[in-house]
Structure formats: structure tokens, C-alpha cells
Amino acid sequence: MVARYYTLHPLIQPKNTVDWVIKWRKKEELEQLVVFCDSNTRYLAQPLADAVDALCLEVPAGEENKNLQQAERLWQALRTAEASRKTGWINVGGGMVCDLGGFVASNYMRGIPLVHIPTTLLAQIDAALCGKTAVNLGPWKNQIGTYYLPEAVLLDPAMLKKLPAEEVLNGKAEMFKHGLIEDVRLIDYLEKLPPNTMPGLGWVRRAAEVKMYWAGVDPHEKSHRKILNTGHTVAHALEAWYLAQGQTLPHGQAVWAGLMAEGWLAVQAGLVTEEGAMVWMLDIPRFVTPRNWPKTADWLPWMAADKKNKAGKIGFSLPTYPGNCLTDQYLSPKEVGILLRKFDLNTWLS
Numbered sequence: 001m002v003a004r005y006y007t008l009h010p011l012i013q014p015k016n017t018v019d020w021v022i023k024w025r026k027k028e029e030l031e032q033l034v035v036f037c038d039s040n041t042r043y044l045a046q047p048l049a050d051a052v053d054a055l056c057l058e059v060p061a062g063e064e065n066k067n068l069q070q071a072e073r074l075w076q077a078l079r080t081a082e083a084s085r086k087t088g089w090i091n092v093g094g095g096m097v098c099d100l101g102g103f104v105a106s107n108y109m110r111g112i113p114l115v116h117i118p119t120t121l122l123a124q125i126d127a128a129l130c131g132k133t134a135v136n137l138g139p140w141k142n143q144i145g146t147y148y149l150p151e152a153v154l155l156d157p158a159m160l161k162k163l164p165a166e167e168v169l170n171g172k173a174e175m176f177k178h179g180l181i182e183d184v185r186l187i188d189y190l191e192k193l194p195p196n197t198m199p200g201l202g203w204v205r206r207a208a209e210v211k212m213y214w215a216g217v218d219p220h221e222k223s224h225r226k227i228l229n230t231g232h233t234v235a236h237a238l239e240a241w242y243l244a245q246g247q248t249l250p251h252g253q254a255v256w257a258g259l260m261a262e263g264w265l266a267v268q269a270g271l272v273t274e275e276g277a278m279v280w281m282l283d284i285p286r287f288v289t290p291r292n293w294p295k296t297a298d299w300l301p302w303m304a305a306d307k308k309n310k311a312g313k314i315g316f317s318l319p320t321y322p323g324n325c326l327t328d329q330y331l332s333p334k335e336v337g338i339l340l341r342k343f344d345l346n347t348w349l350s
């Protein structure tokens with residue numbers, strides 16, 4: 001019998017996060033603990049660090065700080081603290097903290113015990129799950145990283161209580177993507193909920209399970225896991241374009257735009273009818289925060305560094321309709337330019 005879910009690491013909804021951490025320390029015989037956060041999540045991380053007698057390390061918030069310089073600074077801090085392989089590393093933060101903190105933990109002494117406590121909706125259903133770590137290389141998104149499984153991911157509902165509306169919109173982008181990949185009920189649910197309202201915990205859990213399943217069948221992204229990159233070839237290109245201008249585009253907003261552009265690409269490539277794709281594409285604008293999006297010709301070249309690219313072609317996992325996202329779609333940059341020549345994010349997202 002094939003198991004429905006392949007569990008890469010336990011997903012835990014603790015009654016009390018402090019108690020859980022104290023028990024983990026004892027069970028793993030850890031000599032010291034580090035709680036890692038950014039300037040946005042210090043208010044959540046410091047009380048935890050105080051309660052479990054941990055060193056609290058912080059980086060400035062912002063995707064532009066997810067880099068090797070910050071990683072080196074953190075390794076130096078571990079050295080100064082005489083951290084050993086018996087030092088437990090706990091990430092308290094959103095996707096940036098989980099990616100960078102995971103990267104640091106996975107490389108210090110070739111890996112120290114890691115736990116994620118994701119504090120955003122996006123991190124709870126995606127970034128903190130299933131062992132990808134990353135830093136950016138200049139503006140190029142997530143170019144350096146490792147696969148490194150946390151010992152547990154704590155989905156603490158209390159973390160989502162004070163989330164700003166903007167973060168709810170960002171998290172819903174990955175939730176919607178999980179709906180497109182596997183479970184149309186997630187899309188139906190999001191359609192009914194006011195855009196700024198936090199989804200119910202059962203749905204958060206369901207979205208997390210979709211990720212756990214697809215990453216679980218292919219942890220190192222040789223095949224099936226690529227489906228989780230639906231919308232992300234364009235999303236990462238947009239984020240890179242913004243980073244190169246010295247600005248940050250939140251990942252969730254990039255994913256909304258990426259799903260829209262890649263949906264249109266799928267229509268133009270004849271993979272889905274326009275009517276079929278519009279059923280979900282027209283849902284998207286109400287989740288998008290207004291901005292002046294760059295012209296298509298500006299962000300297209302930034303797809304050159306996508307990790308799915310092959311033989312000079314751009315690799316996509318294209319959304320068509322719920323339950324039918326298509327991995328391993330390769331198009332030359334010229335073909336993409338032709339298929340998207342009439343596409344403009346400002347028109348489609350407003």
C-alpha cells in the first residue's frame with residue numbers, strides 16, 4: 001500500500017511552545033540553544049529565548065539581507081559562543097528567517113539540530129516545510145542553498161494572531177497555489193473568505209499537507225516536487241528584478257503575479273483554454289496590493305537563472321486548471337517573449 005503522506009519531519013501544533021523546546025533540549029541532550037530571528041520577529045523570539053535560556057541572534061529584516069555576508073556573521077557568532085554539534089538552532093520568523101537560518105544551521109559543523117517556528121502564514125504552509133534552505137547571490141533568488149531537514153516544524157497558531165493584512169495576502173498566494181496543484185477546495189474556500197481574513201487552522205493544516213506530500217515523494221526535486229514551483233519561474237524573476245533596483249517585492253505578491261503570467265503563458269501555449277484558466281485567474285487581483293509593476297520586457301531576462309532551466313530553455317511548472325499543473329515545460333526565451341508579448345501585469349492585476 002502506498003502511504004498518502006510521506007512525512008519528512010513532524011508537523012507539530014504545540015499547546016505550549018516553551019514546554020516543547022525544553023523537552024526537545026532534554027531529549028536531544030543539547031548543550032545550548034540559539035533562537036534566530038529578524039528585526040520583525042524579535043518580539044516573538046526574545047521571550048522564547050529568555051524562557052528557554054537561549055542566545056538570541058538577529059538579522060535586519062528584508063530579503064536583501066538573505067545573503068552570504070549575514071550567514072558568515074552568524075557563523076562567527078556561533079564560533080564566539082563556542083557552539084558545538086550539540087547546539088540546537090531554532091528559527092522564529094517568516095520565509096527569510098527560515099531560509100537563512102536553515103542555511104546557517106545546515107552548514108555550521110556540517111549541520112546542527114534545527115527546528116522551525118514559522119511566524120507567517122506563508123512560512124507555515126511552505127517556506128518552513130520540507131528542508132529547503134537558501135541565500136540569494138546578489139539579486140539572484142535562492143541561488144545558494146542546501147536540502148536540510150528540520151527535526152520538527154512547530155505550527156503555533158498564536159504566531160499568526162498579530163499578522164498584518166499584507167502578510168495574510170502573501171500567505172494566501174501559496175495556499176492558492178496548493179489549491180491549483182492538488183485541492184480545489186482550498187481555492188473555493190479562499191474565494192469565499194474576505195481577502196484580509198486569516199484562514200481557519202484546518203485549512204492552514206491542509207495547505208501544509210499538500211506541500212508535505214509533494215516534497216515527500218521527491219525530497220531533492222528530481223521530478224514531482226517541481227510542481228511546487230508552479231508560478232515561481234516568473235515570481236523569482238520579478239523578485240530578482242526588484243532586488244536589482246534596490247527594492248523588495250514580497251514573495252507572496254510575486255507568486256500572485258507569477259501565477260497570473262504563467263496562467264496566461266499556458267493559455268497562449270495551448271495547454272488550457274482561456275475560459276478554463278479564467279475560472280481561477282480572475283480570482284487573483286483582489287489579493288494583490290497595488291503597485292506599478294515593471295513591463296514584461298524588463299523582468300523576462302531575469303528568468304535566465306531559474307534552477308529548472310535546461311539547454312538554454314526556461315523551465316516552468318505551468319498552472320492550467322486545478323489538479324493539473326504541468327511540470328517540465330521548457331520554452332526558449334524567444335518563445336516566451338512571443339507568447340507574452342501582449343501580457344502586462346499592470347493590466348492583469350488591477
Ligand code: GLY
Pocket residue numbers: 126127130132215221225228229
Ligand atoms: N517552495 C517549493 C519547494 O519547497 O519545493
